[in-house]
Amino acid sequence: MAQRKKSKTPTKRKMSEMISEMAVGFLGVGDSIGERQNRLNAACTAWNMACGSPLVRQRQLDQYRQGYLRFNPATSPADFANILKDMELLIERKLTLFPDDKRQIVDARVVKDGDSFRIEVASAALE
Numbered sequence: 001m002a003q004r005k006k007s008k009t010p011t012k013r014k015m016s017e018m019i020s021e022m023a024v025g026f027l028g029v030g031d032s033i034g035e036r037q038n039r040l041n042a043a044c045t046a047w048n049m050a051c052g053s054p055l056v057r058q059r060q061l062d063q064y065r066q067g068y069l070r071f072n073p074a075t076s077p078a079d080f081a082n083i084l085k086d087m088e089l090l091i092e093r094k095l096t097l098f099p100d101d102k103r104q105i106v107d108a109r110v111v112k113d114g115d116s117f118r119i120e121v122a123s124a125a126l127e
Contacts, residue, residue, distance in 0.1 A: 014121075015122075016119050016120060018101070019040070019047060019119065019121055022043065022046075022090065022093045022097055022098070023039070023046075023090060026042075027040060033110050036110040040108050040119055042086065042087065044121070045064065046087050046094060047094050048060075048105055049064070049091055050090075050091045050094035050095050051104060051126075068080070103125050104123060105123050107122040108121045
């Protein structure tokens with residue numbers, strides 16, 4: 001009978017748990033699944049940005065700024081400043097809480113679960 005080999009790498013936490021921890025207080029805002037999904041998308045974008053080098057991260061954040069304004073031209077300057085502040089805070093939280101986890105989030109969904117919501121996250125390791 002073949003024996004199972006033990007992995008030499010430690011078991012990693014579920015990405016859904018880690019995103020929930022990183023974005024605590026940010027993800028729970030919103031009355032609809034759509035609003036919560038938008039916040040989850042932003043948190044996942046921040047996670048992925050945080051996985052890059054400081055130079056790459058800054059370039060991606062600049063691209064995010066430009067893209068957000070292009071697709072949301074009616075956003076007020078005050079709202080846009082708050083959105084950028086949230087993204088920067090999420091990136092910092094990821095770097096503080098999970099500095100060595102470089103997995104990229106490839107899909108994330110908010111799912112209604114009875115009277116509450118849960119998130120499902122798929123990730124991929126980049127080498």
